Amino acid sequence: MSEINKPFIESLVTRFKVIGFDADWTIWQPIQGQGKENQFRQDPFDVKWMVERKEVLQALYNLGVRLFIATNQGLTPFLPSEAEAEQFIRQHLKASEILVSEIGSNVRIYHCFTYPPVDYKPQLEKYVSEDDFMRKPNPGMLFTAMSDFEIANVHDVLYVGDRLEDEKAAQKAGVHFLGAEAFFSKAYR
Numbered sequence: 001m002s003e004i005n006k007p008f009i010e011s012l013v014t015r016f017k018v019i020g021f022d023a024d025w026t027i028w029q030p031i032q033g034q035g036k037e038n039q040f041r042q043d044p045f046d047v048k049w050m051v052e053r054k055e056v057l058q059a060l061y062n063l064g065v066r067l068f069i070a071t072n073q074g075l076t077p078f079l080p081s082e083a084e085a086e087q088f089i090r091q092h093l094k095a096s097e098i099l100v101s102e103i104g105s106n107v108r109i110y111h112c113f114t115y116p117p118v119d120y121k122p123q124l125e126k127y128v129s130e131d132d133f134m135r136k137p138n139p140g141m142l143f144t145a146m147s148d149f150e151i152a153n154v155h156d157v158l159y160v161g162d163r164l165e166d167e168k169a170a171q172k173a174g175v176h177f178l179g180a181e182a183f184f185s186k187a188y189r
C-alpha cells in the first residue's frame with residue numbers, strides 16, 4: 001500500500017473548502033468485469049471503491065474539507081417500465097449511500113438520472129431531457145452542491161473527474177478541475 005502524500009493533502013485543505021468527485025471510474029468501479037476501463041455497472045449494486053481512493057477522501061474529510069459526489073446515471077430511461085426505473089433509482093441511491101457512509105455522514109451525493117433523446121431504442125419519457133441543467137457537462141449538480149454547502153466563491157471548489165464531461169461541468173460552474181488520474185497520482189508518494 002502506498003503512503004498518502006500529506007503535503008499535497010494539506011495544500012488541498014488550505015486551498016479548497018469543498019471538493020467534489022465524479023463517481024464511476026473516478027472513485028468507484030464495477031465489481032464485475034474488472035480491468036475493462038469505462039465498463040458500466042451490471043446493476044446498481046455492482047460497484048466498489050477503486051484501490052486507494054477512499055483513503056484520500058477520508059484524509060480530506062478528516063481534515064475538514066467538505067466532500068460531494070456528482071454522477072450521471074443515464075441508463076434509467078432505457079429500462080422497460082417506470083416501475084423498474086423507480087426501483088433502479090432507489091437501488092442506486094442506496095448503493096451510493098452505503099459507499100459514502102464509509103467516509104462519514106456529511107458527504108453529499110447528487111445523481112442525474114436523465115438522458116438526452118435518442119432514436120435507436122425506446123426511452124421512458126419521464127427520464128428523457130434534451131439538455132438537463134443537472135446533467136454533466138452542465139453545471140447544475142455542482143451549483144447545487146455549492147448552494148447546499150453555502151459556498152459563494154467558486155475558487156473554493158475543486159472538482160475531480162475522469163471524463164471530458166466532468167471537466168466541462170467544472171468549467172461551466174467556474175470551479176477548479178483536476179483529472180482523476182492526475183489527482184490520485186499526486187495524492188500518493
Ligand SMILES: [Mg+2]
Pocket residue numbers: 022023024025026161162163
Ligand atoms: Mg466517470
